[in-house]
Amino acid sequence: MDFLRPADWSEALEAKAKHPEATPIAGGTDVMVELNFDHRRPEILLDLSRVEQLRQWSRLPEAQGGVLRLGAGVPYSRLIDEVGTALPGLAMAARTVGSPQIRNRGTLGGNLVSASPAGDGHPPLIASGAEVEVExxxxxxxVPVAEFFTGVKKTVLAEDELVAAIRVPEATGPQQFSKIGTRNAMVIAVCTFAVALHPRRETVGTGIGSAAPTPRAVSEAEEFLAAELAERDQWRRPTPLPESVVDRFAELVVNATAPIDDVRGTARYRTHALGVLARRTLGWAWEEYRNSAETAGRQGCA
Known part of the structure; x- marks a missing residue:
């Protein structure tokens, strides 16, 4: 096995162009597991850990609408500590990833390229309308994150392409993420669900994981909820959501899944669990939105 270790981004791209069969490795939390269990034996490893550009994040100019550019090599622990306030849904998901040691090594870019249907970072990125910079x-x-995955562990990446960064809009409303696993920590998800409220444009974002061949949004549920909130004028006056609205939202989420039976859970269990997660996360997000509206109203009257 050959080992390539470029010093910067241009060298990395040149190496990938010269050796398109090379397997990129950053934190190694996925690739090394496959190597250790002999599930994979690439001829060439392309180590990106020395590429400083991949470990940086920044805010794009205001003209681009409040977007954070996260280098593909930024680890989960830094996402939690440094951008958790701006990207709460992603930070919630990052906290569920493995142990502290894994969160210190594992990267969002690696999570995307691995393209597991159970990747914890995928649903909140989809719900936020994130995009992937490919070079x-x-x-x-x-590429929109929702279009990045083409199948189980398959992506739109060409043989000579690498992920440079992920562009994620800053939250303008509450975001929630929830995960079910076979135990409380260090576990691959049985299923996950993310929801994001976007009050400024009166839209809703969703993302489901580990319940279909690829992570995906649920456009029917998003459109239904946004329309109900607009019709009831609840974006401006956030009263409690009727149970019928919450139930229909969860039903639409469940209808969008295509789960399988595997060692972590049955398709039937995943279907039931996602309905529960949809209700809970929507309830938490809406309660947060109502509380923030009430607080803003009291401050306005002071």
């Missing part, structure tokens, strides 16, 4: 020596392009 090669030929060109660069931006």
């Amino acid at each position: 090669s020596v030929r060109a660069s392009r931006t």
Whole structure:
């Protein structure tokens, strides 16, 4: 096995162009497990850990609408500590990833490239409307996260492309993420669900994980809830949500799944669990939105 270790981003792209069969490795939390269990034996490893550009994050200019650019090599622990306030849904998901040691090593870019249906970072990124920056020596392009995955452990990446960064809009409303696993920590998800409220444009974002061949949004549930909130004028006057609305939202989420039976859970269990997660996360997000509206109202009257 050959081992390539570029010093910067341009060298990394050149190495990938010259050796398109090379397997990128950053934190190694997925690739090393496959190597240790002999599930995979690549001819070439492309170590990206020395590429400083991948370990940086920044806020894009205000003209681009309050977007954070997260380098593909930023580990989960830094996402929690440094951007958790701006990206609460992603931070919630990051806290569920493995142990502290795994969160210190594992990266969001690696999570995306692994393309597991159970990747914890995927649902909140989809709910937020994030985009993936993809680059090669030929060109660069931006792909919506919801379109990045093409199948189980498959992505839109060409042979000579690497993930440079993920662009995530800053939260403008409450975000929630919930995960069910076979135990409380250090576990691959049985299923996950994320929801994001976007009050400024009066829309809703969703993301489901480990319940279909790829992570996905539930556009029917998003459109239904946004329309109900607009019709009831609840974006401006956030009264409690009727149970019928919550139930229908959860039903639409469940209808969008295509789960399987595996060692972590049955399809039937996943279907039931996602309905529960949809109700809970929506309830938590809406309660947060109501509380923030009440607080703003009291401050306005002071």
